[in-house]
Amino acid sequence: MRKLKVLFLLPVLGMIACSEDPISEIDNTTPNSITEDFNQNLTEKAYPKQLGATSQVYFAGQKLPVEEIKGSYVYQGDIILPKDMANVQPKKLVYQEGESLQKSTGRTSGLWKDNTVYFQVDSNLPNQQRVYDAVKHWESNTSLDFVERSGVSDYIYFTAGAGCSSYIGRVGGRQEITLADGCSTGNTIHEIGHAVGLWHEQSRVDRDRHVTILYDNIESGREHNFSTYEEMGYEGEEFTSNLDFNSIMMYSSYSFSKNGEPTIVKNDGGAYYVQRQELSSGDIQGIESMYPSGSGTTTSEPNYINGEYYTVSGLTVLRYNDSWYYGSRFGWRKVKLVDSNWYWV
Numbered sequence: 001m002r003k004l005k006v007l008f009l010l011p012v013l014g015m016i017a018c019s020e021d022p023i024s025e026i027d028n029t030t031p032n033s034i035t036e037d038f039n040q041n042l043t044e045k046a047y048p049k050q051l052g053a054t055s056q057v058y059f060a061g062q063k064l065p066v067e068e069i070k071g072s073y074v075y076q077g078d079i080i081l082p083k084d085m086a087n088v089q090p091k092k093l094v095y096q097e098g099e100s101l102q103k104s105t106g107r108t109s110g111l112w113k114d115n116t117v118y119f120q121v122d123s124n125l126p127n128q129q130r131v132y133d134a135v136k137h138w139e140s141n142t143s144l145d146f147v148e149r150s151g152v153s154d155y156i157y158f159t160a161g162a163g164c165s166s167y168i169g170r171v172g173g174r175q176e177i178t179l180a181d182g183c184s185t186g187n188t189i190h191e192i193g194h195a196v197g198l199w200h201e202q203s204r205v206d207r208d209r210h211v212t213i214l215y216d217n218i219e220s221g222r223e224h225n226f227s228t229y230e231e232m233g234y235e236g237e238e239f240t241s242n243l244d245f246n247s248i249m250m251y252s253s254y255s256f257s258k259n260g261e262p263t264i265v266k267n268d269g270g271a272y273y274v275q276r277q278e279l280s281s282g283d284i285q286g287i288e289s290m291y292p293s294g295s296g297t298t299t300s301e302p303n304y305i306n307g308e309y310y311t312v313s314g315l316t317v318l319r320y321n322d323s324w325y326y327g328s329r330f331g332w333r334k335v336k337l338v339d340s341n342w343y344w345v
């Protein structure tokens with residue numbers, strides 16, 4: 001499983017729409033039931049039946065290819081970018097001291113504080129047991145606590161929707177996880193994975209060592225779902241040494257296939273199968289890196305390594321001599337982070 005430093009530090013992306021689900025809504029005219037099943041159950045999508053116009057938006061200082069569907073920017077199938085944080089024009093990322101601030105694209109860290117995730121279940125959501133079962137699975141296997149919200153302002157809101165979808169990391173305020181009727185407990189575990197900061201496993205930077213993406217078989221307009229985060233301009237980190245095919249965040253071989261042929265194959269020629277039952281040991285290991293057990297308070301200042309790049313509060317910066325530097329068009333300049341906003345030093 002892979003998680004990105006970016007992710008935690010990143011202010012968040014919006015919602016991901018994983019489409020594992022709406023099985024009942026999918027047309028079953030294709031007799032190839034095996035690939036159909038893979039496609040339907042193992043690729044979460046926010047809007048399974050719609051393909052939106054593809055466009056580019058700026059999010060956290062990076063340009064991302066997205067689909068625009070029903071007024072939402074959908075990235076990688078089931079990740080929804082908060083509209084007020086995604087912009088069609090690049091945003092100012094570093095401010096002069098004292099300059100008045102616009103609403104930044106990246107003001108939150110994306111991590112849940114104190115290993116505590118607050119949530120609320122829409123009283124109209126059908127089959128609420130899947131939410132409670134998924135939450136219990138997370139609590140049993142990780143150091144995260146899930147607390148039903150009373151009064152706190154940042155929380156996950158489980159509600160009905162056209163597909164399965166989630167934001168990535170803590171966005172701030174109420175952030176939805178949508179669950180169509182077809183979204184299972186396993187799909188819900190997957191969506192919670194996004195909400196606490198996990199990307200899809202096949203987005204690992206090193207995934208080409210393990211798999212090959214067959215772009216010719218991908219539905220037109222869905223190709224961006226197969227980008228690595230490096231290709232998106234992000235820095236990241238893998239928390240397992242190899243791609244974890246057993247990760248609950250891994251796409252199936254047939255995700256977004258337009259012709260029943262595989263879209264992802266193993267480089268060694270073998271088949272692989274993905275699951276939507278439980279967090280894998282790799283998933284659990286990754287979460288432990290993000291949310292160490294026993295660290296009652298998750299520090300907002302992780303252990304930054306000199307010489308490495310990080311994306312923090314929307315800006316990709318270089319850590320050097322225990323300070324931050326930003327590569328502007330005028331060259332490297334020192335910057336500092338104050339209350340989640342960057343300033344020139």
Ligand SMILES: [Zn+2]
Nearest residue numbers: 016018044078
């Ligand atoms: Zn997903």
